Amino acid sequence: MKAELITIGDEILIGQIIDTNSAWMGQQLNLHGIEVYQVTSVHDNREHILKALADAEKDADLVLITGGLGPTKDDITKECLCEYFATELIYFPEVFEHVESLLSARNVTINQLNRDQAMLPASCTVLHNSVGTASGMWFERNGTIFVSMPGVPFEMEAIMTEEVFPRLIKLGILESIVHKTILTLGLPESMLAEKIEHWENALPNFIKLAYLPSALAVRLRLSAYGTDRALLETEIDKQVKELLTIIPENIFGFDDENMALVIGRILISTSKTLAVAESCTGGNIAHSITSNSGSSAYFKGGVIAYSNEIKIKLLDVPDEMIEIHGAVSQQVAEAMAIGAQKALNADYSISTTGIAGPDGGTAEKPVGTVWIAVAGPSGVKSEKFIFRHNRERNIIRSTQTALNLLRMLILNDIKE
Amino acid sequence: MKAELITIGDEILIGQIIDTNSAWMGQQLNLHGIEVYQVTSVHDNREHILKALADAEKDADLVLITGGLGPTKDDITKECLCEYFATELIYFPEVFEHVESLLSARNVTINQLNRDQAMLPASCTVLHNSVGTASGMWFERNGTIFVSMPGVPFEMEAIMTEEVFPRLIKLGILESIVHKTILTLGLPESMLAEKIEHWENALPNFIKLAYLPSALAVRLRLSAYGTDRALLETEIDKQVKELLTIIPENIFGFDDENMALVIGRILISTSKTLAVAESCTGGNIAHSITSNSGSSAYFKGGVIAYSNEIKIKLLDVPDEMIEIHGAVSQQVAEAMAIGAQKALNADYSISTTGIAGPDGGTAEKPVGTVWIAVAGPSGVKSEKFIFRHNRERNIIRSTQTALNLLRMLILNDIKE
Numbered sequence: 099m100k101a102e103l104i105t106i107g108d109e110i111l112i113g114q115i116i117d118t119n120s121a122w123m124g125q126q127l128n129l130h131g132i133e134v135y136q137v138t139s140v141h142d143n144r145e146h147i148l149k150a151l152a153d154a155e156k157d158a159d160l161v162l163i164t165g166g167l168g169p170t171k172d173d174i175t176k177e178c179l180c181e182y183f184a185t186e187l188i189y190f191p192e193v194f195e196h197v198e199s200l201l202s203a204r205n206v207t208i209n210q211l212n213r214d215q216a217m218l219p220a221s222c223t224v225l226h227n228s229v230g231t232a233s234g235m236w237f238e239r240n241g242t243i244f245v246s247m248p249g250v251p252f253e254m255e256a257i258m259t260e261e262v263f264p265r266l267i268k269l270g271i272l273e274s275i276v277h278k279t280i281l282t283l284g285l286p287e288s289m290l291a292e293k294i295e296h297w298e299n300a301l302p303n304f305i306k307l308a309y310l311p312s313a314l315a316v317r318l319r320l321s322a323y324g325t326d327r328a329l330l331e332t333e334i335d336k337q338v339k340e341l342l343t344i345i346p347e348n349i350f351g352f353d354d355e356n357m358a359l360v361i362g363r364i365l366i367s368t369s370k371t372l373a374v375a376e377s378c379t380g381g382n383i384a385h386s387i388t389s390n391s392g393s394s395a396y397f398k399g400g401v402i403a404y405s406n407e408i409k410i411k412l413l414d415v416p417d418e419m420i421e422i423h424g425a426v427s428q429q430v431a432e433a434m435a436i437g438a439q440k441a442l443n444a445d446y447s448i449s450t451t452g453i454a455g456p457d458g459g460t461a462e463k464p465v466g467t468v469w470i471a472v473a474g475p476s477g478v479k480s481e482k483f484i485f486r487h488n489r490e491r492n493i494i495r496s497t498q499t500a501l502n503l504l505r506m507l508i509l510n511d512i513k514e
Numbered sequence: 515m516k517a518e519l520i521t522i523g524d525e526i527l528i529g530q531i532i533d534t535n536s537a538w539m540g541q542q543l544n545l546h547g548i549e550v551y552q553v554t555s556v557h558d559n560r561e562h563i564l565k566a567l568a569d570a571e572k573d574a575d576l577v578l579i580t581g582g583l584g585p586t587k588d589d590i591t592k593e594c595l596c597e598y599f600a601t602e603l604i605y606f607p608e609v610f611e612h613v614e615s616l617l618s619a620r621n622v623t624i625n626q627l628n629r630d631q632a633m634l635p636a637s638c639t640v641l642h643n644s645v646g647t648a649s650g651m652w653f654e655r656n657g658t659i660f661v662s663m664p665g666v667p668f669e670m671e672a673i674m675t676e677e678v679f680p681r682l683i684k685l686g687i688l689e690s691i692v693h694k695t696i697l698t699l700g701l702p703e704s705m706l707a708e709k710i711e712h713w714e715n716a717l718p719n720f721i722k723l724a725y726l727p728s729a730l731a732v733r734l735r736l737s738a739y740g741t742d743r744a745l746l747e748t749e750i751d752k753q754v755k756e757l758l759t760i761i762p763e764n765i766f767g768f769d770d771e772n773m774a775l776v777i778g779r780i781l782i783s784t785s786k787t788l789a790v791a792e793s794c795t796g797g798n799i800a801h802s803i804t805s806n807s808g809s810s811a812y813f814k815g816g817v818i819a820y821s822n823e824i825k826i827k828l829l830d831v832p833d834e835m836i837e838i839h840g841a842v843s844q845q846v847a848e849a850m851a852i853g854a855q856k857a858l859n860a861d862y863s864i865s866t867t868g869i870a871g872p873d874g875g876t877a878e879k880p881v882g883t884v885w886i887a888v889a890g891p892s893g894v895k896s897e898k899f900i901f902r903h904n905r906e907r908n909i910i911r912s913t914q915t916a917l918n919l920l921r922m923l924i925l926n927d928i929k930e
Contacts, residue, residue: 108722169707291585384818
């Protein structure tokens, strides 16, 4: 089964929005064993949309289309689908009722644009949109299934989950692909590749390995293809176990896990708590932690000490220390970590102080210089890093590195 | 001039990474007046890559290719380009020297995989990668330019900025498209459309309007097409000025601006400072503020009060108040805002307390219930919201709504 995705909208091509829908659909289709053959992004333009539909029909068994279904004039997907499938828009009273009830719950008065959303192609199966006013549409022709959905991510996700997947499963569309992603930190891609070369070369030929480096991790993705799903899973598990013996320190998690989640799990199992004291990361460590649901079980909170005044007042960093060593120093980083541990009454703490950029760098402390400290029952540890990227990336790298230092400290405490 | 983007990599199609490169390139090309005709994402597969190259050559004058240039075995773009352009890999000593010096600066020992990165197609113009080891490649055939770059975003961005754009400008490739995006908040898409209908219908025919709703704003994008760039800019300015008279309260910024940036500008111009007290947003408001460079001029910091203990200890929220009204209440939200104002010695403050989900909701206070307070020299204001989305979206919506409440408060203070 080959799937193709078509995303429609000028806003994607001029880069005003990032196409997260394709990633979500690719991921979900994969979990269901369907391979995405190609993603194509096209303009809100009749000829271009019709060409993309025709091209996709040649190659794909399933064509998922997003975008261009809003109530406004720039959205022309519905008209193009009518032309492509030689049908016409007709009025669906049940869709109108749904739009009406949804908008009245939001205290929005219905207008002609909303009314038009109940006009849908006569030959399609309407897919209910439980969270929005633009319905999905399902067409079939010459063995190819076409599904059109709105481009708003949570509306597309609702239609996929509630309408599209149940129908595809009912039709018996399934293929076995098993993926496992191993999250590593601490080794650059080429060193990692060298270290695991023998393991990689010994992989059975139905397992493929891919390297996916990012600011957060170098991820290794294993993909096994075949008919016997159970066998694929067993073989993948076996390979992962072997890899764990080769780079045990560097593997911090699997699949969709994130570093903060992994740390949270350890803290819950050991009944310990965590606090943060952030300067250059400006709240991003706390945000990474609290993005995981259930984090209130171990995360007490933190102090964002963006000014020296706050470092002194809320984290008890001595005035003179900042004067002598500067705010970006080992001494201040350690004092902040200890200060957070005390002020927030937590077992563990993380602190950051550095220069995220683009301004504020000096010859001695260039942009990207960050001191990170982690404190725990066994004491405080600190380390200096120079990331030399742009502001956004410096913040992300500082956050991830700080969390990893904490992970190492906690694991070390557990061992002892 | 028509451009097409081809992104290569299984990780995009299975949704393991989100294709941010296409958005960046689309945006940059647009600023330079080049229209992206299509984005195509394909597998690390020889036949598929060759087909995408051939398809693109038919339609496009400029084909930008990313991905598949890493040192590891799953990357086959270079071999495919050799086949497509009927050339072969040869050794480029200057590339090897660059790879060597880059890796030694990082204390990484060079290995065979790195050495292979100096092997590049004989017929290409090598594009220097100042921040990485995978070079870019420039080919020309039958009037179409092909550029291949690594998929790591900051490496692609460096090659585009330092190598590709200077070459394209030199070749005189330019077309006039002028975009202006207007950021609005407070009106759902259909109400906004109704309110500005007359203005929209009166737009000259060379200006196109698009609605781009997201969790952060409903953005209106005006695009003017023509030969006289100055004229296009004048006409866009005129239309924006008119729109400002129709929905003055709802427009909070333009183009790539964000709410926190706009607030920062006002705070700097009035020499006021800001602090935050975050519970359910868990650091995301502080992160939004500190993502903007220069924020240290007005942002003093904040307290992430994820547990009640911290609300009491660091923000001076009375113990009994939490007991009587609950942590998610108007009283606590206001006390947190006032507490942050005092503890951090700031002119303005924002506080949030709510239930981000998925757990913790009750019949009385369902998931998505958030109390937001903003405090300033003129006093404190608060409002209750029920967002009813998933955790991530509830956090984003709470953050953006809180910032907007602060913006309204500050603007009101200035007026008086």
